[in-house]
Amino acid sequence: MQAAKVSDTPLEYIVEYLLKAKLIADQNVSVPEELRENLQKALDIASGLDPYIEQMSSPESDPLAELYKKTISHDWNKAHEDGKTMFRLPKECITGHVEGQFLKMLVHMSKARKVLEIGMFTGYGALSMAEALPEDGRLIACEIEPYLRDFVQPVFDSSPHGKKITVKVGSAMESLKEFAGAGEQFDLVFIDADKNNYLSYYTFLLEHNLLRMDGVLCVDNALFKGKVYLSDSTDQNGLSLREFNQLVASDPRVQQVMIPLRDGITLIQRVPYCPQNNAQSSVTYDDVFRGVQGKSILSRLRLDGKVAYVTGAGQGIGRAFAHALGEAGAKVAIVDIDKTKAERVTHELTLKGICSMALAADISRAEDVQQMIDSIISKWGGVHIACNNAGINMNSASEDTALDEWDQTFNVNLRGTFMCCQAAGRVMLKQGYGKIINTASMASLIVPHPQKQLAYNTSKAGVVKLTQTLGTEWIDRGVRVNCISPGIVDTPLIHSESLEPLLQRWLSDIPAGRLAQVTDLQAAVVYLASEASDYMTGHNLVIEGGQSLW
Numbered sequence: 001m002q003a004a005k006v007s008d009t010p011l012e013y014i015v016e017y018l019l020k021a022k023l024i025a026d027q028n029v030s031v032p033e034e035l036r037e038n039l040q041k042a043l044d045i046a047s048g049l050d051p052y053i054e055q056m057s058s059p060e061s062d063p064l065a066e067l068y069k070k071t072i073s074h075d076w077n078k079a080h081e082d083g084k085t086m087f088r089l090p091k092e093c094i095t096g097h098v099e100g101q102f103l104k105m106l107v108h109m110s111k112a113r114k115v116l117e118i119g120m121f122t123g124y125g126a127l128s129m130a131e132a133l134p135e136d137g138r139l140i141a142c143e144i145e146p147y148l149r150d151f152v153q154p155v156f157d158s159s160p161h162g163k164k165i166t167v168k169v170g171s172a173m174e175s176l177k178e179f180a181g182a183g184e185q186f187d188l189v190f191i192d193a194d195k196n197n198y199l200s201y202y203t204f205l206l207e208h209n210l211l212r213m214d215g216v217l218c219v220d221n222a223l224f225k226g227k228v229y230l231s232d233s234t235d236q237n238g239l240s241l242r243e244f245n246q247l248v249a250s251d252p253r254v255q256q257v258m259i260p261l262r263d264g265i266t267l268i269q270r271v272p273y274c275p276q277n278n279a280q281s282s283v284t285y286d287d288v289f290r291g292v293q294g295k296s297i298l299s300r301l302r303l304d305g306k307v308a309y310v311t312g313a314g315q316g317i318g319r320a321f322a323h324a325l326g327e328a329g330a331k332v333a334i335v336d337i338d339k340t341k342a343e344r345v346t347h348e349l350t351l352k353g354i355c356s357m358a359l360a361a362d363i364s365r366a367e368d369v370q371q372m373i374d375s376i377i378s379k380w381g382g383v384h385i386a387c388n389n390a391g392i393n394m395n396s397a398s399e400d401t402a403l404d405e406w407d408q409t410f411n412v413n414l415r416g417t418f419m420c421c422q423a424a425g426r427v428m429l430k431q432g433y434g435k436i437i438n439t440a441s442m443a444s445l446i447v448p449h450p451q452k453q454l455a456y457n458t459s460k461a462g463v464v465k466l467t468q469t470l471g472t473e474w475i476d477r478g479v480r481v482n483c484i485s486p487g488i489v490d491t492p493l494i495h496s497e498s499l500e501p502l503l504q505r506w507l508s509d510i511p512a513g514r515l516a517q518v519t520d521l522q523a524a525v526v527y528l529a530s531e532a533s534d535y536m537t538g539h540n541l542v543i544e545g546g547q548s549l550w
Contacts, residue, residue: 005362014111021039021057021186026503033448043484047199053098054096054097057097057098057101058099058101059157060097060101061131062126063127063155063158063159063161063162064100064127064128064131064374066155066158067122067123067124067127067152067155068096068097068259069122070155071122071124072357074151076198080529080546095122095125095192096122096123096124096262098238098262099125099261099262099265100124100125100127100128102261102265103125103128103129103190103218104128104129104131104132105132106129106188106216106218106267107129107132107133107188107377108132110187110188110216110463111187112129112132112133112137112186112187112188112214112215112216113134113136113137113138113187114131114134114137114138114139114140114184114185114186114187114188114189115130115137115138115139115140115186115188115189115190116139116140116142116179116186116188116189116190116210117129117131117139117140117141117142117189117190117192117504117548118142118172118176118189118190118191118192118193119142119143119172119191119192119193119194119220120141120142120143120148120152120167120203121143121148121192122148122151122152122163123141123148123151123152123155123156125192126139126141126152126156126160126165126167126238127152127155127156127161127162127165127183129188130161130165131159132164132195133161133164135162138164138166139164139165139166140165140166140168140175140179141165141166141167141168142168142170142172142175142176142511143167143168143169143362144169144170144171144172144192145169145192146169148170149167149376152167153167164394170376172197172201173197173200173201173204176201176204176205176208177204179210180204180208180210183209184534185209185210185211185212185215186210186212186215187212187215187216187256188215188216188217188218189205189210189211189215189216189217189218190218190219190220191217191218191219191220192220193361193426195221195224195237195240195244196236196237196240198219198240198244199240199243199244199247202219202244202247202248202268205217206253206254206270210497211270213270213296214268214270215236215269215271215438216267216268216269216297217254217267217268217269218265218266218267219244219248219263219265219266219268220263220264220265220452221237221240221263221264221265222245222258222263222264222265223258223263223264224237224238224241224263224264224422225238225263225494226242226273227239227311228241228242228264229242230244230378241253245258245266246540247275248266248268253270253271253273254268254269254270254271255268255269255271256268256269258380268396269386272290272294272373273289274290276286288442290511291353292531297385297532298513299531300448300530300531301328301526301527301532302328302529302530303325303328303329303330303385303526303529303530304327304329304330305329306330306331306384306385306529307330307333307376307380307381307382307383307384307385307427308325308330308331308332308333308383308384308385308386308387308529309332309333309334309335309359309372309383309385309386309387310322310325310333310334310335310387310389311335311336311361311372311387311388311389311390311420312333312335312336312390312391313332313334313336313342313345313387313389313414314334314336314337314338314340314342314344314345315345316489316491316518317337317389317439317489317518317521318336318387318389318390318439319345319348319518320519320521320522321387321389321521321522321525322334322345322349322356322387323348323349323352323354323522324522324523324525324526325385325387325525325526325529326349326352326354326355326356327352327354327528328467328529328530330384330385330529331354331355331356331357331374331380332349332354332355332357333356333357333358333359333375333380334346334349334356334357334358334359334362335359335360335361335372335390336358336360336361336363336390337360337361337390338357338359338360339358339359339386340360342359342360343356343358346358357375357376359372359375359376362417362420363388363390363412363416363417364408364411364412364415367420369416369419369420369423370423370459372420372423373423373424373427377427378393382427383424383427383428383432383434384428384431384433384434384435385434385435385436385437385455385481386420386421386424386425386428386434386436386437387437387439387525387529388416388417388421388424388437388438388439389438389439390412390416390417390435390439391412391413391417391459391460392408392412392413392456393409393453393456394409394453394455394456395451395452395453395455395456396452396453396455396467397452398452399455401454401455405455406455409455409456409459410455410458410459410462413456413459413462414459414462414463414466415459417463417466418466421466421470421481424436425470425474425479425481428474428478428479429474429478429479432477432478433478433479434478434479434480435479435480435482435528435529435530435533436467436470436480436482437478437482437483437525437528437529438463438466438467438481438482438483438484439463439483439484439486440460440461440463440464440467440483440484440485440540441456441457441460441463441485441486441546442485442487442488442542442547443456443457443460443461444457444460444461444485444540444547445485445540445542446465446547446548448488449505450502451502451503454504460485462541463483464483464485466542467481467482467483467538467540468538469538470538471537471538471539472537472538474537475538480528480534480536480537481535481537481538482533482536482537482538482539482540482541483527483539483540483541484521484524484526484528484540484541484543485540485541485544486516486521486543486544486548487510487515487516487545487547487548488506488510488515488516488544489515489516489517489518489521490514490515490516490517490518494515503515506547509547509550510544510545510546510547510550511545511546511547511549511550512546512547513545514545515545516543516544516545520543521543524541524543528541537546
């Protein structure tokens with residue numbers, strides 16, 4: 001049995017020494033058999049760990065597999081000329097599947113949109129992270145060797161995610177100065193470069209705010225073959241990393257954890273600023289600075305732990321509202337007169353990891369409304385957000401509007417909305433907190449034309465007045481009531497041949513030059529449902545591309 005070559009990770013370093021110990025033990029008859037057996041067990045455990053972890057990790061994409069194959073088959077011991085530069089890359093420095101998957105997961109978990117990589121090397125890490133970025137995401141890789149950019153660029157070009165990557169060749173520190181001058185900020189920074197400059201990179205990143213407030217700094221080679229913590233180590237890279245690790249561990253601006261993945265990875269994140277006791281400071285340490293209850297504005301828009309329902313959620317605006325509230329953290333009851341449509345949306349939310357339930361209800365019927373509320377409370381224990389969105393529209397000239405049309409429209413749009421407000425409001429008043437969001441319409445402000453819709457316009461004006469009245473009556477008991485007035489929303493029906501002439505007329509009346517998309521309304525419903533809007537009540541939030549202003 002031969003000893004393995006020293007590799008770049010502590011685990012492989014341990015495997016090497018276990019192999020040496022086992023070899024010595026096997027050749028020495030005086031070594032107890034029990035020791036030989038224990039050494040073999042330790043060797044089996046250590047040498048089998050990496051393959052097992054790789055097998056249990058998500059599979060790599062075809063471009064990553066191609067890049068890894070290209071990398072390991074390349075002769076890195078051969079010098080490659082690039083102007084005056086000569087470059088050699090040891091095989092043990094090659095990023096592999098598990099570390100690449102870790103970086104990809106880190107991008108997902110940090111919800112990063114802009115990533116900075118200092119030290120690209122073979123590009124495996126860069127492409128792994130790019131695959132996790134959203135379509136408009138961006139990754140800048142700083143690499144001092146032009147040869148490495150040329151080596152990996154064909155693989156980047158063949159990947160649908162390669163367009164997200166920009167490689168900057170040259171001094172990383174000069175690039176950092178350039179980013180700082182341009183006011184750039186990154187959600188995730190990954191450092192895997194020259195070890196003696198880690199401290200300089202770290203200091204510059206923090207002092208020039210290149211890492212955003214909640215951003216993550218990921219540092220590779222934190223253990224460096226164990227030379228960081230072995231007391232007899234004289235390796236200069238190990239000593240530089242030891243100094244870096246000690247500085248980070250003692251830096252009160254950050255929190256950090258070291259993970260023994262490959263050669264050690266340290267994750268670093270800023271901690272919220274807090275003045276020291278009795279320390280003099282020029283900072284006004286109030287809710288504006290630290291956030292209300294210590295929460296940032298984006299955190300205050302979260303709906304974690306809240307229970308919501310949305311009526312008319314089987315399609316259109318209601319479906320968009322349900323998705324938005326669920327994405328913000330709420331449990332969502334999908335209410336629709338058509339149970340099949342409600343179940344379809346519930347299935348969509350389930351696929352996104354959102355807790356939801358489907359309910360069938362005709363909100364023009366008082367018994368259906370009460371049963372809806374009772375079902376939600378029975379399952380989830382309360383109602384915090386009531387999104388009363390269900391509505392109907394029937395067009396007719398005023399002189400031809402039948403009482404049945406008028407009654408049907410009002411029974412759903414106004415009477416039904418009132419019954420939902422009242423039923424949910426009774427629960428919320430007992431809780432001492434709640435948000436009611438009604439869907440009104442731009443038609444509550446203007447008379448849309450050329451279509452004739454007297455009953456609809458009047459009913460939606462009633463929804464606004466209902467909202468204003470309840471909003472002022474209930475706010476002192478913790479319940480806020482607001483409404484959203486959308487403009488003309490883009491649906492498949494609007495693009496039908498019969499409505500084409502109306503569509504052109506509507507577009508000419510809208511300063512924004514387009515119809516509303518249901519996604520244009522999602523942020524509004526989350527804001528009104530969140531604690532960030534606690535001082536708003538009785539308000540009609542108009543989202544119509546400016547149409548009501550002309």
